Amino acid sequence: MSFVLRFFLFVHFVFLGALSGTAFSAATDERIAVIEIYNQKGKVIGKEAGVFVSKDEVLTHYYVFSGVDKAILRAGGKAFQIKGISGRNREKKLLKIKIEGNGFRPASFGSKIKEGQQVFIKAPGGDPVKGKVGSLGDRAEIELSSTLPRIRGLPVFDEKDAVIGIIEFFLRNKDVVHAIPLCDGISFEPLGLLSIREWREKRTEEWMASDRGKRQTIVYLMGIGKYEEAIPKLEGLIEEATQDKEAYFKLGVCYAKLERYRQALDAYEKYTALSPDDVKGHYNLGICHLFLDRPKEALAAFSEAISIDKNHLRSHYNLGILYAASGKKEEANKEYEFLKGFNSKAAKVLSDRLLEYIEKGKGP
Numbered sequence: 001m002s003f004v005l006r007f008f009l010f011v012h013f014v015f016l017g018a019l020s021g022t023a024f025s026a027a028t029d030e031r032i033a034v035i036e037i038y039n040q041k042g043k044v045i046g047k048e049a050g051v052f053v054s055k056d057e058v059l060t061h062y063y064v065f066s067g068v069d070k071a072i073l074r075a076g077g078k079a080f081q082i083k084g085i086s087g088r089n090r091e092k093k094l095l096k097i098k099i100e101g102n103g104f105r106p107a108s109f110g111s112k113i114k115e116g117q118q119v120f121i122k123a124p125g126g127d128p129v130k131g132k133v134g135s136l137g138d139r140a141e142i143e144l145s146s147t148l149p150r151i152r153g154l155p156v157f158d159e160k161d162a163v164i165g166i167i168e169f170f171l172r173n174k175d176v177v178h179a180i181p182l183c184d185g186i187s188f189e190p191l192g193l194l195s196i197r198e199w200r201e202k203r204t205e206e207w208m209a210s211d212r213g214k215r216q217t218i219v220y221l222m223g224i225g226k227y228e229e230a231i232p233k234l235e236g237l238i239e240e241a242t243q244d245k246e247a248y249f250k251l252g253v254c255y256a257k258l259e260r261y262r263q264a265l266d267a268y269e270k271y272t273a274l275s276p277d278d279v280k281g282h283y284n285l286g287i288c289h290l291f292l293d294r295p296k297e298a299l300a301a302f303s304e305a306i307s308i309d310k311n312h313l314r315s316h317y318n319l320g321i322l323y324a325a326s327g328k329k330e331e332a333n334k335e336y337e338f339l340k341g342f343n344s345k346a347a348k349v350l351s352d353r354l355l356e357y358i359e360k361g362k363g364p
Contacts, residue, residue, distance in 0.1 A: 030076065031107040031163075032124050032155060033058045035097075038070040049123070049153035051163055056102035057086060060153040061168050061180065062093035065196050066203075073099050084193030092180050094166065096188055107155065109184040110162030113140050119164065120157045121177070123149040131156070131177070140165055144175040156182075211237075218250060227254040245274045252284060261291040279309040286318060295322055313339060317350040324358045332358050 035058075037046040050060030050073075058073065065071065065085075073080045080099040087096040113119075115136050120128040121144070130145040142156065142165075156165030156179050165179035194202065207213040214233060221230040231254050237247040252267035265288040272281040286301030299322050305315040320335030336358060339351035 029124050030105045033073050033075040034124055035060065035064060036072045036074060037068050040069045047151050049151045050097065051107045051155035052104045054106050055104050056099055058097045058099065059166065060095050060097060061166055062095055064095060064153060065199055068196060071196060075104060084195055085191055085199045086193055087188035087190050089186060089188050094180060098193060107163045109182055110158045110160060110164040112183045113164045113181045118159060121148055121154055123151055123154060139168060139178045140181050142177050142179055144177065147175055222250065222254065227257045230254050243274060245271055249281065256288065261288045264288050277308055279305045279312055283312065283315055298322060313347055313350055317354055320354045321357055329358065
């Protein structure tokens with residue numbers, strides 16, 4: 001092969017390689033949209049991304065507008081107002097956004113993403129970054145060959161330039177992303193055209209009505225001492241699922257905090273029936289019996305707690321108090337010696353209190 005021919009082939013191949021890369025970059029840039037997020041003062045506080053799926057609709061992840069007051073979409077060097085959220089896929093946590101402009105080139109979806117597959121991800125104006133698909137499930141974990149701007153919603157392309165995923169989040173301090181797998185034929189629930197505020201309100205209502213939302217609301221109410229408000233919500237959970245152990249336990253806590261020990265006792269009895277091997281249920285039963293002036297039942301509850309966890313310090317302490325109060329000093333001293341033998345601050349505090357009660361007859 002002559003030098004001229006070799007030179008021609010070299011230049012030809014280099015040119016084709018550069019052209020291929022440039023074509024890929026231009027094509028992806030046309031289909032990627034950047035969503036600028038603003039706060040109430042009109043200041044940009046972040047950037048998300050999406051990919052055009054029609055001439056005026058962009059696909060992005062579900063949480064793009066969480067805590068957002070305003071957003072503007074930028075594509076092709078121009079800014080566009082968002083008309084509204086037009087559709088969603090609840091299972092995959094995807095949104096479709098309709099914009100004021102049109103005429104954009106939509107992306108095509110590829111086949112199902114596969115483990116070990118080579119993929120490409122590109123931020124607008126940047127170079128494509130290679131990635132390799134690792135573990136697969138509801139989300140695909142993709143290890144990147146180099147650092148990528150941490151913009152959620154960027155599309156994941158296969159080698160044929162088809163979209164097969166959307167980045168949902170980046171792993172902290174790693175060049176690894178989790179992507180929502182996409183493929184041709186994905187369907188969307190129409191939403192009309194919800195404004196950002198309407199979408200946020202809808203999401204809040206749905207979350208509050210969900211099981212997770214109900215439970216987190218209860219935890220919040222209990223955390224700020226609003227036990228009275230938490231009680232009907234817990235009773236609602238129990239109506240939906242009569243075997244809800246967690247709800248019974250929290251219901252007992254709420255009633256006990258409100259000093260309604262009879263109702264707390266009922267809740268804890270149902271809890272221990274469902275969780276007979278949980279020490280905290282029997283211990284709390286014992287406390288309720290104490291406040292209801294039922295020492296015999298309290299003694300049995302604390303003894304049951306110790307049979308489950310022989311080192312449950314507070315149960316030993318309360319047993320010692322009950323024994324001392326009923327004149328059983330020998331049994332009370334055994335509980336004191338048990339607590340004294342523990343090398344911990346909590347055990348020392350309890351043993352000192354118990355000894356004071358035994359020797360001087362003072363309450364705990």
